[in-house]
Amino acid sequence: MVMKTKEKLIVKGKRLDGRKPDELREIEMKVGVIPNANGSAQVRFGNTVAIAGVYGPRIAHPRHLQKHDRAILKCRYNMAPFSVEDRARPGPSRRSKEITKVTRLALEPALFLKDYPKTAIEIYIEILQADGSTRVTGINAASLALADAGVPMKDLVVALSGGKIDDTLILDLCGKEDNYSEADIPCALMPRRKEITLLQMDGRLMPEEVKTIIKNVLKAGEEVYKKQKEALKEKYGK
Amino acid sequence: MRSDYVLKLLESGERVDGRKMDEFRDIKLETGIIKRAEGSARVKIGKTDVIVGVKMDLGEPFSDIPDMGVLRTGAEFTPIASPDFESGPPGEDATELARVVDRGIRESESIDLEKLCLKEGEKVWTVFVDVHIINHDGNLIDASTLAAFAALKTAKIPKLEKDKIVRDELEKKLPISHEPVTITVGKISDKFLIDLTKEEEEVLDSKLSIAIREDGKVCAMQKSGNLSLKVEDAEKMIDLAIKKSKDIRKFL
Numbered sequence: 001m002v003m004k005t006k007e008k009l010i011v012k013g014k015r016l017d018g019r020k021p022d023e024l025r026e027i028e029m030k031v032g033v034i035p036n037a038n039g040s041a042q043v044r045f046g047n048t049v050a051i052a053g054v055y056g057p058r059i060a061h062p063r064h065l066q067k068h069d070r071a072i073l074k075c076r077y078n079m080a081p082f083s084v085e086d087r088a089r090p091g092p093s094r095r096s097k098e099i100t101k102v103t104r105l106a107l108e109p110a111l112f113l114k115d116y117p118k119t120a121i122e123i124y125i126e127i128l129q130a131d132g133s134t135r136v137t138g139i140n141a142a143s144l145a146l147a148d149a150g151v152p153m154k155d156l157v158v159a160l161s162g163g164k165i166d167d168t169l170i171l172d173l174c175g176k177e178d179n180y181s182e183a184d185i186p187c188a189l190m191p192r193r194k195e196i197t198l199l200q201m202d203g204r205l206m207p208e209e210v211k212t213i214i215k216n217v218l219k220a221g222e223e224v225y226k227k228q229k230e231a232l233k234e235k236y237g238k
Numbered sequence: 239m240r241s242d243y244v245l246k247l248l249e250s251g252e253r254v255d256g257r258k259m260d261e262f263r264d265i266k267l268e269t270g271i272i273k274r275a276e277g278s279a280r281v282k283i284g285k286t287d288v289i290v291g292v293k294m295d296l297g298e299p300f301s302d303i304p305d306m307g308v309l310r311t312g313a314e315f316t317p318i319a320s321p322d323f324e325s326g327p328p329g330e331d332a333t334e335l336a337r338v339v340d341r342g343i344r345e346s347e348s349i350d351l352e353k354l355c356l357k358e359g360e361k362v363w364t365v366f367v368d369v370h371i372i373n374h375d376g377n378l379i380d381a382s383t384l385a386a387f388a389a390l391k392t393a394k395i396p397k398l399e400k401d402k403i404v405r406d407e408l409e410k411k412l413p414i415s416h417e418p419v420t421i422t423v424g425k426i427s428d429k430f431l432i433d434l435t436k437e438e439e440e441v442l443d444s445k446l447s448i449a450i451r452e453d454g455k456v457c458a459m460q461k462s463g464n465l466s467l468k469v470e471d472a473e474k475m476i477d478l479a480i481k482k483s484k485d486i487r488k489f490l
Contacts, residue, residue, distance in 0.1 A: 097333040102461075109466040179302075185459070195466035199446065201459035202345040207480060210456050211473050218469060 009165040009177060016176055017046070022216065024160070024172040024223060029140070029231035031148045039149025041231065043141040046174055047131035052141035053124045054149040060120035071116035075104035077138055079127045099135045106139050106188040106198035107146065110153045121151060132175035133161040139188050139198065144228055148235070155190035156228050157197060158221045162187065162213040164205060169213055171220050185210070187217045191225045194218065241441045248429055254437065255284075260482060262433045267384065267489045269392040276408065277393025281385040283433060285375035287319075290367060290385040292393045292412075296403065297364040299355065307354025307362045311340035313369035313382065320374040320436075334462070335378055338420070339369060341458040342383050342449035346418035349390060353413040356398075363395065365412070376436040379447045379460075383420035384486060390414065391490065418457055419486045421479035422447040425463075425471060432482050446472060448479040452487070456480075 009016060019025065025046030034040035037053035044050075060066045077099040079088045092100075107123065123145065125138040136159035143157040163173045164182040178184055183203025189196050201210065244254055257263065263284030272278035277292035297308055313336035315323040328336065343349065354363035367390065369382045394408035424434045424445040434442060444463030451457055456476065461467060467475075 094328075094333050094337060097330055098337045101330045101334055105462060105464065108464055190466060193466070195468055196461065196472055197466045199459055199461035199467070199472060201456065202341050204345065204347070204451070204455045204457055206454065207456055207476055210459070210476060214469060214472060 009180060010168055015165075015170065017174060021168050021170045022220065024220060025174065027224065027227050029144060029227050031144050031231050031235045037145070037149070039145040039147065039151070041141045041144030041148060043137050043144065045133060045137050045172060047129055048134055048137045048174075049127070049129040050134065050137040050141040051126050051128055052138065052145040054122065054142070054145040054151065055124075056121040056149070057116040057119035057151065060118060065120070066118040069117055070113040071119045071121050073104055073108055073111065073113065074120050074122040075100055075107070075125075075142075076123070077103050077125045077127070077135065079130060079134070083127050083130045099138075102198055102200065103135060103139055103142065106159065107142055107157055109195070109197045110143070110155055110157050110190055111146070112152050112154075115152070121146075130175065132173045132178040133186065135159075136161050136186050136188065136198075140224065140228065144231055147232055155192045156225065157188050158191050158224045158228065159186070159188035159198060160217050160221050160224055161185060162217045164203065164209065164213070169209065169216065171216060183209075183213075185213050185217070187214065187221075189218060189221055191218075191221050240437060244437055244441050245426070248426055251429075253431070255435070259429055260432045260478060262482075262485055263435075265384075265486070265489060267388055269388050275389075276396060277389040277391075277412065279385040279388035279392070281381045281388070283377055283381045284435065285373055286377055286381050287371075287373040288378065288381045288385045289370045289372055290382065290389040291370070292389045293366045293368070294393070294396060295364050295366065296356070296361055296401075299359065299362040304359035305355045306351040307349070308364040309340065309344055309349060309351065309367065310364060311336050311343065311367040311369070311386070313339065313371070315371050315374070319371040323371075323374070334460075335382060336369065338379055338447055338458070338460045339367070339382050339386050341460075342418045342420045343367070343386060343390065345457040346416045346449060346451045346455075348387065348414055348416045348418050350413035350415045361401075365390070365393075374436060376434045376439045377422060379422050380420055380433065380486070383418070383449070384489065387418060388490060391417075417452045417487070417490055418449045419483045419490070420447055420449045420458070421482050421486065423475040423478050425467065425475070430474060430478055432478070446475045446479070448476055450480055450483045454480070
């Protein structure tokens with residue numbers, strides 16, 4: 001976003017919330033939070049909270065949506081009206097439509113859709129509290145919810161944002177940093193394969209900075225990966 | 239099947255229409271084609287045909303940026319453009335196209351929005367950029383961004399008389415400070431392609447659209463497609479896009 005601030009976002013090497021440039025916010029992940037869903041998870045990065053529920057694989061309805069050779073992946077990213085400062089009007093916005101699409105594409109490479117013909121795997125993500133990096137928080141929750149639902153995956157999908165503020169490359173942007181950043185790069189990856197499944201950017205960066213941020217995200221993604229695995233172990237034991 | 243043929247040819251390093259992997263189809267750009275619009279452009283890349291119209295109106299600024307004009311970008315997949323398009327409100331793909339075009343223009347800071355403020359917090363110019371697809375044969379993102387920026391670059395602000403717009407009298411040019419170009423690189427198995435046709439897009443693994451400014455800065459990216467991307471692939475795609483952006487820039 002093109003916004004200007006006179007306020008410094010980094011003072012004496014520390015960010016607004018006291019973090020170092022490459023430090024992530026406090027992360028909390030819990031699996032199995034929606035009894036009705038086949039799989040579910042809640043993920044918190046600082047003040048950003050997302051909850052995801054997975055239904056399926058189950059027979060796709062209406063029938064004309066069924067694919068004879070694979071499952072369809074349905075996805076919805078939605079912001080709760082109370083998740084933001086000024087109430088968000090319920091229903092799909094242009095922003096949420098686009099995020100829904102890139103979220104689906106971020107998760108799809110990890111799944112074996114061909115193993116479940118005629119079915120639908122449905123992923124619903126609700127952002128309960130927004131303080132930057134909501135799409136990546138939602139993807140982390142969805143990845144855990146898929147694993148919790150017992151949907152076979154090539155790898156967990158780990159998501160994290162990187163960016164640049166006050167001439168410094170950072171990780172895990174909070175809301176204020178997102179608004180005033182020089183650049184914001186949301187990423188999702190399959191850590192074991194070192195493959196990217198979501199890559200977006202806005203801002204202004206030299207090409208080398210883009211590449212550095214992607215590498216930094218990949219490296220710090222290990223920490224998020226570890227948290228995801230811990231959350232699953234927490235429910236399913238050692 | 240047709241898609242097998244496309245893939246088989248690619249394996250031996252060829253494209254159906256005989257182009258090199260990093261070669262654009264013929265590009266035609268016309269500006270000022272819609273008399274009613276404050277700015278307009280039509281871009282044809284091969285059989286892909288896109289019209290962008292710019293309209294300007296008075297409006298209120300956003301409360302968090304009270305001293306800046308407003309940019310709004312929309313895209314419509316009109317049913318005339320493809321047997322796959324249906325009428326109705328913009329779907330996921332049209333919305334994504336609009337937002338990717340918007341991001342390229344906005345994040346490059348191409349329009350000097352501060353100069354579009356008439357009264358802080360109260361009255362600013364709103365610039366509407368509307369992308370209309372006339373014929374879809376692939377690479378809508380590059381074609382639409384080129385048309386959108388060409389339309390903006392040639393757009394003029396209407397005259398104001400006692401705070402009313404005089405529609406048929408255009409005054410000064412829209413203030414432009416940077417020039418973005420968006421290049422999409424597609425990946426099909428181990429090949430990197432530029433300017434994919436619709437039938438190539440139907441078999442692609444993944445693609446990355448990259449907006450690049452005249453000073454070499456990257457301003458926006460969007461990955462799409464069903465498969466993942468290796469980090470090295472992403473880097474190669476960024477480099478290729480920067481190299482090819484010069485081919486498009488000469489049209490501006």
